[in-house]
Amino acid sequence: MNQDHIQNVFLAFANHSCRSDPENLKKIFHEIEQNFYTDEIEFTRARAMISLITTLAKIKNAITAAELIEEILPPKMSFFQKAAINTAFDAIYRYRDDYCETSCSFRNRRSRWGDELFSGPNRLNCVECEQLEFAEILEQIINGHGYREIDQFSSLINSGFDYIRTGVELFESGGKTDVKEKVYLQFPEVLGLEISSIKCGFNEYFRDIMAYSLSKFLMQRENNRLRLKQCAWCSMFDTAGKAQKTRISPKTNKAYLTFCSGTSCKDDYYRDRRKGRKRGVANVEGSNPG
Numbered sequence: 118m119n120q121d122h123i124q125n126v127f128l129a130f131a132n133h134s135c136r137s138d139p140e141n142l143k144k145i146f147h148e149i150e151q152n153f154y155t156d157e158i159e160f161t162r163a164r165a166m167i168s169l170i171t172t173l174a175k176i177k178n179a180i181t182a183a184e185l186i187e188e189i190l191p192p193k194m195s196f197f198q199k200a201a202i203n204t205a206f207d208a209i210y211r212y213r214d215d216y217c218e219t220s221c222s223f224r225n226r227r228s229r230w231g232d233e234l235f236s237g238p239n240r241l242n243c244v245e246c247e248q249l250e251f252a253e254i255l256e257q258i259i260n261g262h263g264y265r266e267i268d269q270f271s272s273l274i275n276s277g278f279d280y281i282r283t284g285v286e287l288f289e290s291g292g293k294t295d296v297k298e299k300v301y302l303q304f305p306e307v308l309g310l311e312i313s314s315i316k317c318g319f320n321e322y323f324r325d326i327m328a329y330s331l332s333k334f335l336m337q338r339e340n341n342r343l344r345l346k347q348c349a350w351c352s353m354f355d356t357a358g359k360a361q362k363t364r365i366s367p368k369t370n371k372a373y374l375t376f377c378s379g380t381s382c383k384d385d386y387y388r389d390r391r392k393g394r395k396r397g398v399a400n401v402e403g404s405n406p407g
């Protein structure tokens with residue numbers, strides 16, 4: 118499997134928010150399938166799991182989701198089916214029963230982001246929480262922080278890579294046989310119903326994959342971190358290196374602003390600024406259409 122596009126995996130995770138549309142999980146998984154090697158049976162299981170996770174994420178309430186599961190599922194299920202549901206439930210609603218307040222290893226996010234994101238009907242689910250932090254890591258890399266200064270980056274790359282195995286395979290190219298790396302992805306074991314302290318759920322699987330995808334991209338070429346960009350208008354991340362640049366912005370401290378290429382982002386940004394100036398709005402820098 119060719120990993121020249123490995124960055125598409127972490128870009129999909131950073132750009133396609135589960136919060137704006139749970140169906141985005143399928144887009145993310147599609148990129149994972151494109152960039153890792155695994156048994157087709159494993160991918161079939163994973164696809165079914167992603168589909169279940171997407172359904173649960175749309176409900177946005179742990180109790181309602183649990184009740185719905187009770188209702189719709191056949192009373193007699195195999196241990197495997199029950200455990201699979203438990204795994205999907207855990208991916209979205211691990212925070213329930215005070216897990217988030219008392220046991221989650223990422224409890225400090227609450228103090229960084231504020232309580233509003235962790236309570237009420239609009240609280241983050243666990244996948245959304247992971248995505249938000251991942252975007253934060255990319256922003257800090259783009260802002261030029263040293264890797265050691267970004268605590269969450271160190272924690273991400275130390276996540277263990279439990280689901281990734283690298284091997285080597287032979288391949289034919291231009292009439293010759295050569296060797297190349299082959300990266301296998303393991304599907305997380307479904308969680309037994311009795312497991313309360315979760316170390317091997319779907320969030321860890323995603324975390325491993327994103328850690329691998331990002332670090333692989335950063336290692337591919339010297340100074341590859343400089344290719345990572347974020348659009349000043351729509352906040353999407355890109356690594357194409359062909360993002361449009363524009364002049365130095367006196368308001369932000371950035372040397373230049375970047376925008377998605379092939380979109381109206383740059384025009385929209387400046388149109389919005391002009392409008393803001395006319396209305397006498399002092400600072401529309403960093404305004405966002407979402």
Ligand SMILES: [Zn+2]
Binds near residue numbers: 212217221223224246
């Ligand atoms: Zn949490």
Ligand SMILES: [Zn+2]
Binds near residue numbers: 349350353376
């Ligand atoms: Zn954009």
